[in-house]
Amino acid sequence: MAGRMAIIGGTGVGSFELDGEPEAHVVSTPWGDASATIGRLSGREIVFLARHGSGHKLPPHRINYRANIAALVRLGVRGVLATTAVGALRLDLAPGALVLLDDLIDFTRDRAGKTFFEGEGRVVHTDFTQPYSAQLRTALLASAEALALPLHPKGTYLCNDGPRYETPAEVRLFAAWGADVVGMTGVPEATLAREAGLHYAGVSLVTNPGAGLSPNPLTHEEVEAEMRASGPKLRALLAAVAAAVDPDALPEIGPGVDVLGFPAN
Numbered sequence: 001m002a003g004r005m006a007i008i009g010g011t012g013v014g015s016f017e018l019d020g021e022p023e024a025h026v027v028s029t030p031w032g033d034a035s036a037t038i039g040r041l042s043g044r045e046i047v048f049l050a051r052h053g054s055g056h057k058l059p060p061h062r063i064n065y066r067a068n069i070a071a072l073v074r075l076g077v078r079g080v081l082a083t084t085a086v087g088a089l090r091l092d093l094a095p096g097a098l099v100l101l102d103d104l105i106d107f108t109r110d111r112a113g114k115t116f117f118e119g120e121g122r123v124v125h126t127d128f129t130q131p132y133s134a135q136l137r138t139a140l141l142a143s144a145e146a147l148a149l150p151l152h153p154k155g156t157y158l159c160n161d162g163p164r165y166e167t168p169a170e171v172r173l174f175a176a177w178g179a180d181v182v183g184m185t186g187v188p189e190a191t192l193a194r195e196a197g198l199h200y201a202g203v204s205l206v207t208n209p210g211a212g213l214s215p216n217p218l219t220h221e222e223v224e225a226e227m228r229a230s231g232p233k234l235r236a237l238l239a240a241v242a243a244a245v246d247p248d249a250l251p252e253i254g255p256g257v258d259v260l261g262f263p264a265n
């Protein structure tokens, strides 16, 4: 079957307007079920998956990342554009800034399902020299330029377990490690996507200064309010890229579904 592009919507992007008559699917995988919608953008079939489930019910550490990624494989997806709400670890990244991720730090410590290669019998170490797809990053930069939409071309994402926000000392530590933004959901999603042979790009929307960088305490309402305000430009960017990229032209990447022993339909 022809490959598809997918959008994974994080906090504030729980739905996505697709053309045609979007169809909701519940996809069964060896790791559980996942829900996704298939519709069209500029004539191309696109898959949309709400990371936190419908109605934003799943906290970051309870998301079934393996089922989500495996479901995308099942639906013939080859490339994924994923959004994340993040706190900034630098004051020059103001709320509303869009950051195109180019590297990550996995600081999750207490999260199940971080790899597809868990069992005995097959040892797979996945190259992660470039954690985000170079091809999708190039396409995102081109579309942002065409839309005259400011997009920070690089950023290192640190994934923290949550669900609490950071302390000021953690924010200072993460910044000293070289991270630019902090969130709770980018890992293991990016890892699993690579293991499964999917091209994956991450666009973060800065919703707040990291803890201690602003005098005020941080609230989820503040994060959601910024997502509401800046969501439309993020959607415009993703829609443009999802429609512009030919998923079948993306080169092979990662160990892939053959190694997973889990065929696409």
Ligand code: HPA
Binding pocket: 085, 086, 087, 088, 160, 165, 166, 182, 183, 184, 207, 208, 209, 210, 211, 218, 223
């Ligand atoms: N920390 C972690 N995750 C987040 C933040 C934050 O400051 N803002 C939005 N998601």
